[in-house]
Amino acid sequence: MxxxxxxxxxxxxxxxxxxxxxxxxxxxxxxxxxxxxxxxxxxxxxxxxxxxxxxxxxxxxxxxxxxxxxxxxxxxxxxxxxxxxxxxxxxxxxxxxxxxxxxxxxxxxxxxxxxxxxxxxxxxxxxxxxxxxxxxAINKEVEKEKALSPREVEVLKLICKGLSSKEISEELFLSPKTIEVHRSNLLRKTDQKNIAQLVIWALKNNHISLG
Structure with a gap:
């Protein structure tokens, strides 16, 4: 409930x-x-x-x-x-x-x-x-790309789709704890405070598109 x-x-x-x-x-x-x-x-x-x-x-x-x-x-x-x-x-x-x-x-x-x-x-x-x-964001300078690993980019794209850590862990066959580590690293590397800010960062930096 x-x-x-x-x-x-x-x-x-x-x-x-x-x-x-x-x-x-x-x-x-x-x-x-x-x-x-x-x-x-x-x-x-x-x-x-x-x-x-x-x-x-x-x-x-x-x-x-x-x-x-x-x-x-x-x-x-x-x-x-x-x-x-x-x-x-x-x-x-x-x-x-x-x-x-x-x-x-x-x-x-x-x-x-x-x-x-x-x-x-x-x-x-x-x-x-x-x-x-x-x-x-089109007319704004894209923020300097952070050194994200391929796995972090993969996790980032799934976060932007709205998936929870549990759902991402099932999608990538990784433990939820590992996904939480990736989430924390993404927030740290992109200097964002929360996941909502991370989604906007990903949008501005062309990691996701709206189709």
Missing amino acids: INIVIVDDHELFREGLVLVLGQVDNFNIVADYNSGDEFLKQIDPLEVDVVLMDIKMEGLNGIETTIKLKEIKPDIKVIAVTMFVEDSYYLQMINAGAHGFVLKKAGKYELMQAVTEVNSGGNFFSQEILKKMAFK
Whole structure:
């Protein structure tokens, strides 16, 4: 069972998410809140796996809420669910610790996929958002290539597909511990703080394409 909390100040949208996702097998909507402030006040007793977080809200916005949440309960996964397409929001949410992004116009199955993949240790980015990031990266100087080994590049590509360490270990016939070492080395060599940032780095440095 995946325990989910929804934080969004648009009441109709929030209620719609509760209704739609509450009907999905293995999804448990623990609670929903109309502000980051209210959510953080009540987080302690809650058992939460994934938070669907609006970015632009009254009071604490989604970025600030995510930063504070990660300080309190770093293991909780955050997916930004937003109508905004400004690149700065995405980068700030990634730096805050978000594991994925879904636009509010996304369908039920895309949301289900995002929650499932992020909960399993992967990451999820709406293709529309990735394409916007890729377009922005075209006119930027590509970062100096780090000395990645062929195996690290292989692991990097699977990470970018949203696979968890367990799934990558099964794909490459390696132990999960070995994959975790590769993940740590990738973050260190690319100077990225988390897997979401690593995906963006891979995109900018042409290790993945959007087809």
